Amino acid sequence: MPNVMLAKDAVSAKLAECFVTIEGNRYKLMQGKKFEAKFDKEKKKVSILGQTGQGNKTTSWSGTGSMTIYQNTPIFNDLMLKFKNTGEDIYFDIQISNEDPTSAAGRQTMVFKGCNIDGGVLASFDADGDFLEQDVDFTYEDFESPERFRILDGMM
Structure with a gap:
């Protein structure tokens, strides 16, 4: 069993796939360039009798994310246009899978719901740039992880 992570087990950031499901249509977001989803816990201070320090109690969480895509698809502009024209705000799901065939970590899939x-x-x-890009910031209301990376040899 190794005492350090093997270099081959680092998962390539480029080997991913992204799907977006909007109003029943599932799109492979091959325009994706960068993606990040964050989980933020809200904590409240707890005063504790008999000690000078305060504790911390988690009371809720929120999900935020951002992605950069090559700007060659109308799907996100269409969401803004629909809201402008009708007042209907559209929620959608994003599925991200990471898998590097060289790594023993295997495959991880995360699904972000209510984006x-x-x-x-x-x-x-x-005029000085290379490609059109679009930054898309979003919130999400739920998530699941139907596939998770394996525990690497030597971690336990």
Whole structure:
């Protein structure tokens, strides 16, 4: 059993796939360039009789995320347009899977449910730039992990 992680077990950040399900349509978001979903716990201070320090008690959580995509799909602009025209705010799901065939960690899949975009850039250009990109910030209301990385040899 190794005492250190083997280099081959680092999971390549490039070997991922992303799917977005909006109003029953499932899109492979091959335009994806970068993705991050955060889980933030809200804690309240707890005064404890008999000690000078305060404790911390988690009371709730919130989910936020961001992704950068190449701006060559209308799906996120369409969400903003629909809200502008009708007042209907659309919620959607995002599924991310990471799997590097070289790594013993295996495959991890996370599904973020009830995603809702915060807004976004509708159009842009950059005379010095290389490619059109779009940053999409969002919140999510739930998540699940149907597939998780394995515990590597030597961790336990």
